[in-house]
Amino acid sequence: MSEESITVVGGGIAGLTTAALLAKEGYVVTLLEAHTQLGGCAGTFRRSSYIFDVGATQVAGLEKGGIHHRLFNYLEIPIPDAKILDPGCSVDLCDGTMPINLWHSPLKWREEREQQFPGSDFFWSLCTQIHKSNWAFVDRDPVLPISNFWDLSQLIKAIRPGNLVTGVLSKLTIADLLKISGCEKDKRLRKFLDLQLKLYSQEPANRTAALYGATVLQMAQAPRGLWHLQGSMQILSDSLENSFLRDGGNLLIGHRVTSILKDKNLNTFSIKVIDKANNLLCLNSSDLVFSLPPQLLLDLVPIEGGLSERYRQQIKNLPKASGALVFYGAISRADLPVNCPSHLQIFDENLGSLFISISVDGDQRAPIGIATLIASVFTDIDNWSNVDSETYLSKKDFISAKILDILNNKLHLSGKSWLHQELATPKSFERWTRRPGGIVGGLGQHPSQFGPFGLPSRSPLNGLWLCGDSIYPGEGTAGVSQSALMVCRQIMATKGRRLDVPILG
Numbered sequence: 001m002s003e004e005s006i007t008v009v010g011g012g013i014a015g016l017t018t019a020a021l022l023a024k025e026g027y028v029v030t031l032l033e034a035h036t037q038l039g040g041c042a043g044t045f046r047r048s049s050y051i052f053d054v055g056a057t058q059v060a061g062l063e064k065g066g067i068h069h070r071l072f073n074y075l076e077i078p079i080p081d082a083k084i085l086d087p088g089c090s091v092d093l094c095d096g097t098m099p100i101n102l103w104h105s106p107l108k109w110r111e112e113r114e115q116q117f118p119g120s121d122f123f124w125s126l127c128t129q130i131h132k133s134n135w136a137f138v139d140r141d142p143v144l145p146i147s148n149f150w151d152l153s154q155l156i157k158a159i160r161p162g163n164l165v166t167g168v169l170s171k172l173t174i175a176d177l178l179k180i181s182g183c184e185k186d187k188r189l190r191k192f193l194d195l196q197l198k199l200y201s202q203e204p205a206n207r208t209a210a211l212y213g214a215t216v217l218q219m220a221q222a223p224r225g226l227w228h229l230q231g232s233m234q235i236l237s238d239s240l241e242n243s244f245l246r247d248g249g250n251l252l253i254g255h256r257v258t259s260i261l262k263d264k265n266l267n268t269f270s271i272k273v274i275d276k277a278n279n280l281l282c283l284n285s286s287d288l289v290f291s292l293p294p295q296l297l298l299d300l301v302p303i304e305g306g307l308s309e310r311y312r313q314q315i316k317n318l319p320k321a322s323g324a325l326v327f328y329g330a331i332s333r334a335d336l337p338v339n340c341p342s343h344l345q346i347f348d349e350n351l352g353s354l355f356i357s358i359s360v361d362g363d364q365r366a367p368i369g370i371a372t373l374i375a376s377v378f379t380d381i382d383n384w385s386n387v388d389s390e391t392y393l394s395k396k397d398f399i400s401a402k403i404l405d406i407l408n409n410k411l412h413l414s415g416k417s418w419l420h421q422e423l424a425t426p427k428s429f430e431r432w433t434r435r436p437g438g439i440v441g442g443l444g445q446h447p448s449q450f451g452p453f454g455l456p457s458r459s460p461l462n463g464l465w466l467c468g469d470s471i472y473p474g475e476g477t478a479g480v481s482q483s484a485l486m487v488c489r490q491i492m493a494t495k496g497r498r499l500d501v502p503i504l505g
């Protein structure tokens, strides 16, 4: 491998997008993926005649001008076949009231809000202003957080007067916005916000940055929207893989990186890798893009590997991320309630938010007449680490039974309805994605941690770059694609080139 080559570690959506963009720009790129399948948390697995999305089930950014649409156009690969979700989700607070439907039409969503949360207009209009100003800002490809003059120049280019106005809210939370709008006593609205924000920011309303929360709370509405992919989530990775290979990328799947060392004299990275047959390989490269959770740098870069103690400490101090428990099931479609929405969020006293995704007839996830159903809840990874196998299995049985109970109750199913059922725990996610302890979805979007206050993509070690769901703008396939674009622009700028990906608004 030449000194000019770039290595990307991790073949989830962040790593794949980075690798595909850099290969398209003519760089010699090697992508190393530990699993024998690409996609990471946005991958799929098969059980008999069913295909299950491992983690991500909804896609943002597929509309014209959205980040996936933009990048797929630039890479000259077909936009995947997908349907807009309307409603994007149906949220059941389980308090005996009607579920709240996140309609795609802004007008319909406004009517729903007025009916469900009377007196909350000012809160929502504040969110709408922030949301509009944020999206326009994100579309101008800012670099956040800034680490040098070039980053600052990109940030300044993206800022408009509207962002300066909303910028003063950067230390506020969504709960603060509720107070400002006089809605802090609306318990039902608060419960709804806590549930929704947990999904996208890993934090409730009093711990989610207002600037982040206001945006994700309106992701389901036009002109943005949430999409359901035809086939499966794997189509995103397959398309990016095709682009990468077409442009001469070197794809090494089943290759696990075990150590990264910077040779300061040669100014290259020496990367140790174990392949499928357990052979130890050593690769060299001038730049290295790390798309795994940054916490893994502590294991993979040895103490003498070039990372300062200060940076290691910064990573150690990152807030604790959540794990997930995911139930994968299959049922006869005839057993589901009539007009059952394909995405639901249900509140449960013990489990908190239960997020449910049901396949659509003909979407190729199950034979016609059968539906796959995926239900996920957040969990503390510590509850699943260091437990003996007997305890682990009994905890799994307990959680499966609990989730089944909620599903049977809410969807009027019986035990006999289930054609398939299994549960993934943080341990399963750790095995599948090698994320430490099975943490998922990046870092919480607390005001002290989001956007300008997060971990930069530019590491203090020259040539070592970070992207993925712990880097701005955060989790989700759309978020990590944006982080991939940002890191490619930074890398190319250090090599005296520009990457301009047009916006097709």
Ligand SMILES: Cc1cc2nc3c(=O)[nH]c(=O)nc-3n(C[C@H](O)[C@H](O)[C@H](O)COP(=O)(O)OP(=O)(O)OC[C@H]3O[C@@H](n4cnc5c(N)ncnc54)[C@H](O)[C@@H]3O)c2cc1C
Pocket (backbone or CB within 6 Å): 009, 010, 011, 012, 013, 014, 015, 032, 033, 034, 035, 038, 039, 040, 041, 042, 054, 055, 056, 057, 058, 059, 060, 255, 256, 257, 258, 291, 292, 324, 326, 376, 432, 433, 434, 435, 440, 441, 442, 467, 468, 469, 470, 474, 475, 476, 477, 478, 480
């Ligand atoms: C249950 C759940 C539900 C979700 N729902 C949604 C949703 O509906 N919509 C949405 O947009 N997002 C959702 N997300 C979040 C989304 O899936 C992730 O934020 C995103 O896919 C992360 O992509 P990534 O590339 O940053 O990381 P990952 O997907 O974790 O990819 C990292 C890759 O690196 C590989 N790797 C790890 N260690 C090594 C090593 N040592 N050497 C080489 N390779 C290695 C892994 O195998 C993996 O393929 C969900 C996540 C979960 C877990």
